[in-house]
Amino acid sequence: MxxxxxxxxxxxxxxxxxxxxxxxxxxxxxxxxxxxxxxxxxxxxxxxxxxxxxxxxxxxxxxxxxxxxxxxxxxxxxxxxxxxxxxxxxxxxxxxxxxxxxxxxxxxxxxxxxxxxxxxxxxxxxxxxxxxxxxxxxxxxxxxxxxxxxxxxxxxxxxxxxxxxxxxxxxxxxxxxxxxxxxxxxxxxxxxxxxxxxxxxxxxxxxxxxxxxxxxxxxxxxxxxxxxxxxxxxxxxxxxxxxxxxxxxxxxNYEFQTKSEVLCGRNTVQIRSNRAYEIETLAGRLQTVGPVKTNPYLVSVEYKGYRIVFFRDGRALIHGTNSKEIAKTIYYQLVG
The missing domain is CATH 3.40.50.720 (NAD(P)-binding Rossmann-like Domain)
Structure with missing residues (x-):
């Protein structure tokens, strides 16, 4: 051979x-x-x-x-x-x-x-x-x-x-x-x-x-x-x-890691990053993903049947799931 x-x-x-x-x-x-x-x-x-x-x-x-x-x-x-x-x-x-x-x-x-x-x-x-x-x-x-x-x-x-x-x-x-x-x-x-x-x-x-x-x-x-x-x-x-x-x-170290937690009774997972979001820039980029709403404090987008809300302080709420795994997948698809 x-x-x-x-x-x-x-x-x-x-x-x-x-x-x-x-x-x-x-x-x-x-x-x-x-x-x-x-x-x-x-x-x-x-x-x-x-x-x-x-x-x-x-x-x-x-x-x-x-x-x-x-x-x-x-x-x-x-x-x-x-x-x-x-x-x-x-x-x-x-x-x-x-x-x-x-x-x-x-x-x-x-x-x-x-x-x-x-x-x-x-x-x-x-x-x-x-x-x-x-x-x-x-x-x-x-x-x-x-x-x-x-x-x-x-x-x-x-x-x-x-x-x-x-x-x-x-x-x-x-x-x-x-x-x-x-x-x-x-x-x-x-x-x-x-x-x-x-x-x-x-x-x-x-x-x-x-x-x-x-x-x-x-x-x-x-x-x-x-x-x-x-x-x-x-x-x-x-x-x-x-x-x-x-x-x-x-x-x-734990304090530097992105953390996730299920919010009781809300069918929502919160993900907390150690980096802040620039709302205006993020809102502009998410326009190609789905319908976007924004105000001086947050930006939200509809994506794959979920509603994701990003706050300036680095938090994100993924509405529509209690699964941390699904929430993290959605989160990284949007913010990289």
């Missing part, structure tokens, strides 16, 4: 030795939507040793346009994304060990999964989880590769603890977009472009070709033919609470 990795091993930076290293690596994929599907498939086809997938959602028809591991039958059966991905990936490469967890990604749920993990791949849909990942990876000294996309745009950056600036450092010098796929849409080529950057960086790490690692933040807009490589090396700060000289890992 022909070696399934023969073409990959013919690529000189990998070769036989590199392929052996790849087969010994364990990747934790946080999120298995668009980026998770694309990255997971490429990594499994490349022959990694183990893939652990965590995702809280199930497959819907709107996913099929860009989430490449799923089928119409997965939608009809409402299969959790992590489970559907595992089934498909096993059919692609039965030699890769794949674990799937249907649950929310939090510092508490992620921590037990970090044993023997060589790399964490960011395929999440919100910055709360990314900031948690940022603290966890630095505390545990695990590299991670950040990625995000919306519309025709995307970005990626490889974060190496004790070497590169961390996400917290980058947020101090780059503006937050806050756009989401639900508010401005997305085209699938943007997903594939980000995933290509992420998986390529992962392969470089696996074969220990550190000289080839991309040290810059990459951003692009496929529709408007823009591509930028940004040198962010000077963003690293000694005072950073995550990667500085005296790290405190704030986003692993």
């Amino acid at each position: 022909m070696d399934r990795y023969s073409r990959q091993k013919q690529f000189k930076p990998i070769g036989d030795a590199g392929q052996k290293k790849i087969s010994e690596k364990h990747v934790l994929m946080v999120g298995c939507g668009a980026l998770g599907s694309a990255n997971a498939e490429m990594l499994v086809r490349a022959g990694i040793g183990k893939l652990t997938i965590i995702d809280r959602d199930y497959v819907e028809y709107s996913n099929l346009q860009r989430q490449t591991l799923f089928t119409e039958q997965d939608c009809l059966d409402q299969i959790p994304k992590a489970v559907a991905a595992k089934n498909r990936l096993h059919a692609i490469n039965s030699m890769v060990k794949i674990d799937a967890y249907v649950m929310d990604a939090t510092s508490e749920s992620l921590f037990p999964l970090l044993d023997n993990v060589d790399l964490i791949m960011d395929a999440t849909d919100n910055f709360d989880i990314r900031l948690t990942l940022n603290d966890l990876t630095h505390k545990m000294n695990i590299p991670w590769i950040m990625g995000s996309c919306v519309g025709s745009t995307g970005m990626s950056y490889t974060i190496l603890p004790n070497e590169t600036p961390c996400l917290q450092c980058l947020l101090d010098i780059t503006p937050a977009m806050n756009a989401t796929c639900d508010s401005v849409g997305i085209i699938s080529p943007a997903v594939q472009m980000v995933a290509a950057h992420q998986t390529t960086e992962a392969l470089k790490l696996f074969v220990e070709d550190t000289e080839a690692l991309r040290t810059k933040l990459v951003t692009f807009d496929l529709w408007n033919n823009q591509y930028h490589m940004i040198n962010v090396s000077r963003a690293k700060k000694d005072t950073c609470p995550t990667c500085g000289n005296e790290p405190s890992y704030p986003h692993l």
Whole structure:
């Protein structure tokens, strides 16, 4: 039988030795939507040793346009994304060990999964989880590769603890977009472009070709033919609470985490973020999602049969459900 990795091993930076290293690596994929599907498939086809997938959602028809591991039958059966991905990936490469967890990604749920993990791949849909990942990876000294996309745009950056600036450092010098796929849409080529950057960086790490690692933040807009490589090396700060000289890992602490609670008798879940909302900006962005009402204190929007109310102080009420999981899904679809 022909070696399934023969073409990959013919690529000189990998070769036989590199392929052996790849087969010994364990990747934790946080999120298995668009980026998770694309990255997971490429990594499994490349022959990694183990893939652990965590995702809280199930497959819907709107996913099929860009989430490449799923089928119409997965939608009809409402299969959790992590489970559907595992089934498909096993059919692609039965030699890769794949674990799937249907649950929310939090510092508490992620921590037990970090044993023997060589790399964490960011395929999440919100910055709360990314900031948690940022603290966890630095505390545990695990590299991670950040990625995000919306519309025709995307970005990626490889974060190496004790070497590169961390996400917290980058947020101090780059503006937050806050756009989401639900508010401005997305085209699938943007997903594939980000995933290509992420998986390529992962392969470089696996074969220990550190000289080839991309040290810059990459951003692009496929529709408007823009591509930028940004040198962010000077963003690293000694005072950073995550990667500085005296790290405190704030986003692993309860007071910095987004919290949710069911409001008794109201069929409503309250979500409290540690960031305030700029009501006017948020109202303008939500116009594309559904009917919006606003006053000086709050903005509300009708979305997928729910009514979501955002207050200036960082609170949001999701009316129409008592499920924290559903409420958080709706919340992140709207605010990113």
